[in-house]
Amino acid sequence: MYFELTEEQKLIRDMVRSFAETEVAPSAAERDETEHFDRALMFDRLGELGLTGIVFPEEYGGAGADYISYAIAVEELSRVCGSTGVTLSAHLSLCANPIYIFGTEAQKQKFLTPLAKGEKIGAFGLTEPSAGSDAGGTKTTATRDGNDWILNGSKIFITNGGEAEIYVVLARSDKSAQKHKGISAFIVEKGTPGFSFGKKEKKMGIRSSPTMELVFENCRIPGENLLGKEGEGFKVAMKTLDGGRIGIAAQALGIAQGAFEAALAYTKEREQFNAPIASFQGVSFQLADMATQIEAARLLIYKAAYRASAGLPYSLDSALAKLFASETAMKVTTQAVQLHGGYGYTREFPVERMMRDAKITEIYEGTSEVQRVVIGAALTK
Amino acid sequence: MKILICIKQVPDMESKFKINGEGTWYDQADLAWRMNEYDEYAVEQAVRLKEQVKDADLTVLCIGPDQVTEPIKKALAMGCDRGVHIADPDSSKREPIAIAAMIAGFAKEKNFDIIFTGMQSQDRGSAQVGVMVAEFLGISAVTTIVDFAYDNGAIQVKRELEGGSKALVTGTTPVVLTCQLGLNTPRYPTLPNIMKAKKKELLVLAPDTGGMGARQETAACYFPEKKGGGLVLEGEIPELADKLIQLLKEKTSVLA
Numbered sequence: 037m038y039f040e041l042t043e044e045q046k047l048i049r050d051m052v053r054s055f056a057e058t059e060v061a062p063s064a065a066e067r068d069e070t071e072h073f074d075r076a077l078m079f080d081r082l083g084e085l086g087l088t089g090i091v092f093p094e095e096y097g098g099a100g101a102d103y104i105s106y107a108i109a110v111e112e113l114s115r116v117c118g119s120t121g122v123t124l125s126a127h128l129s130l131c132a133n134p135i136y137i138f139g140t141e142a143q144k145q146k147f148l149t150p151l152a153k154g155e156k157i158g159a160f161g162l163t164e165p166s167a168g169s170d171a172g173g174t175k176t177t178a179t180r181d182g183n184d185w186i187l188n189g190s191k192i193f194i195t196n197g198g199e200a201e202i203y204v205v206l207a208r209s210d211k212s213a214q215k216h217k218g219i220s221a222f223i224v225e226k227g228t229p230g231f232s233f234g235k236k237e238k239k240m241g242i243r244s245s246p247t248m249e250l251v252f253e254n255c256r257i258p259g260e261n262l263l264g265k266e267g268e269g270f271k272v273a274m275k276t277l278d279g280g281r282i283g284i285a286a287q288a289l290g291i292a293q294g295a296f297e298a299a300l301a302y303t304k305e306r307e308q309f310n311a312p313i314a315s316f317q318g319v320s321f322q323l324a325d326m327a328t329q330i331e332a333a334r335l336l337i338y339k340a341a342y343r344a345s346a347g348l349p350y351s352l353d354s355a356l357a358k359l360f361a362s363e364t365a366m367k368v369t370t371q372a373v374q375l376h377g378g379y380g381y382t383r384e385f386p387v388e389r390m391m392r393d394a395k396i397t398e399i400y401e402g403t404s405e406v407q408r409v410v411i412g413a414a415l416t417k
Numbered sequence: 418m419k420i421l422i423c424i425k426q427v428p429d430m431e432s433k434f435k436i437n438g439e440g441t442w443y444d445q446a447d448l449a450w451r452m453n454e455y456d457e458y459a460v461e462q463a464v465r466l467k468e469q470v471k472d473a474d475l476t477v478l479c480i481g482p483d484q485v486t487e488p489i490k491k492a493l494a495m496g497c498d499r500g501v502h503i504a505d506p507d508s509s510k511r512e513p514i515a516i517a518a519m520i521a522g523f524a525k526e527k528n529f530d531i532i533f534t535g536m537q538s539q540d541r542g543s544a545q546v547g548v549m550v551a552e553f554l555g556i557s558a559v560t561t562i563v564d565f566a567y568d569n570g571a572i573q574v575k576r577e578l579e580g581g582s583k584a585l586v587t588g589t590t591p592v593v594l595t596c597q598l599g600l601n602t603p604r605y606p607t608l609p610n611i612m613k614a615k616k617k618e619l620l621v622l623a624p625d626t627g628g629m630g631a632r633q634e635t636a637a638c639y640f641p642e643k644k645g646g647g648l649v650l651e652g653e654i655p656e657l658a659d660k661l662i663q664l665l666k667e668k669t670s671v672l673a
Contacts, residue, residue: 043486043487044611044615047487047491087608090608098609099611100612101611
């Protein structure tokens with residue numbers, strides 16, 4: 037068992053870190069303030085650097101790297117900007133990846149290739165007003181009409197919504213089938229008649245990542261856009277979320293790492309009672325706990341990512357990683373604000389933004405409660 | 418066209434340095450490493466030249482222990498075609514002329530048109546290796562370049578001189594060019610190119626200084642003494658301003 041990154045993984049980390057610090061970090065606070073999604077920076081540049089298709093084979097416009105490299109990229113982006121991190125994670129894990137796993141060759145050529153090359157943004161439509169953690173409760177319908185499908189309903193809280201050109205959408209295609217069995221997955225392109233966008237959410241954190249409602253009103257899509265087999269949508273969703281959890285865990289890790297570094301630098305510099313506050317045991321013990329939890333989260337993520345790359349089952353591993361990393365992010369960012377004192381509560385320092393960004397990682401792509409359900413079920417089955 | 422780029426791996430300058438046990442260099446344990454900044458300009462310029470002339474073969478060379486394959490891989494990911502690692506765990510103990518002799522030993526009779534390297538390393542900072550390679554090979558050298566143009570065997574470069582002035586130098590290949598800050602902005606190695614880099618040729622050679630024995634050695638390496646608390650000027654504001662301007666002119670390059 038090796039605990040060293042490969043030369044390629046180190047090069048990827050150094051490259052993404054340098055890009056993130058030089059180009060992404062300077063505008064992070066302002067984009068948060070203005071809720072601005074800067075596509076040229078937060079997506080197009082990622083495409084130019086080959087990050088939008090990291091894990092996919094070269095034949096589909098990808099880079100052919102492994103999931104650890106992907107986790108590293110999301111971590112490094114999120115270390116300076118949680119919004120940019122989730123833009124990549126939602127695009128790659130939730131849209132490009134299910135098309136890669138379940139798509140036909142024609143679907144991969146048509147949809148995966150432009151996604152991987154960074155020419156088009158991807159998004160994933162699962163959540164509905166009455167179907168969140170309970171994906172089986174999907175109410176959006178897909179009705180067959182000749183060779184086509186007609187979609188009706190709405191999806192909420194969709195990351196990259198409005199900006200994305202390609203959406204993987206879950207809809208109930210068989211009303212008579214049991215809850216989970218009547219759902220199918222579809223690929224829907226922006227601009228399809230009957231597909232529009234509802235309200236843009238005003239959020240606590242990740243404010244420069246757009247979150248929108250998707251609305252389908254008699255939206256006709258061709259039969260060849262069915263992703264996977266009819267009735268297998270729930271399986272597509274679950275498999276997609278397994279991969280997504282690695283991305284969100286890595287996002288949480290990056291946010292925690294960024295907040296920790298800010299707190300470490302601040303406490304070494306901030307003097308009270310004629311000494312840097314980091315020299316006080318009460319502070320250094322907090323820093324020690326933060327560093328320990330971050331490193332544990334990183335190892336859980338790398339293990340899940342390793343198993344995903346090796347073709348081994350990783351549902352349990354990604355749930356463990358996502359649960360621990362997101363709760364670590366919340367704890368570490370809260371402590372980082374505390375260690376900054378009054379300054380930490382202001383928008384002059386990045387830890388305030390990081391604490392707001394961290395909270396969502398405990399909620400989306402499976403709440404902490406759902407992760408415990410997944411882990412508990414795996415332990416007791 | 419054949420181009421050689423000579424690079425060095427140096428510690429990240431934000432690392433915490435400690436003096437080693439012998440007191441002659443820094444302790445190399447627990448440091449983060451990267452490609453010497455000036456050598457990154459050299460790699461970038463070589464890759465740009467290849468993009469310009471199309472038909473060029475870029476060899477990147479680095480001397481040092483096994484870990485220097487990391488900057489070699491980075492240079493390959495930035496666009497170099499092949500790597501050469503002169504595997505020398507003692508490279509940090511060698512004086513500049515021995516390093517230059519190893520490079521020249523590799524480069525001789527290979528007819529490189531241009532050899533790009535950094536104007537100095539960020540750690541040793543001798544700024545001697547590039548010019549000594551040129552001397553060994555019997556070709557010309559232009560140092561501290563901040564601008565570069567090539568046209569059919571002719572080069573035109575700008576050199577940075579003291580006090581902010583520049584010199585325009587023209588010449589022909591073969592030539593050694595040492596690169597200075599401001600020459601270019603090195604590109605990020607893209608992910609697909611990082612993945613392709615591992616398939617590129619990497620030749621490993623034993624160190625051979627061609628009998629170039631030690632002529633100098635570092636007697637001691639130490640941190641500068643901590644200075645006192647700066648200079649406090651006293652007096653009325655107009656007088657203070659005059660004193661400050663005078664000091665800035667005399668003691669610094671902030672004001673000319």
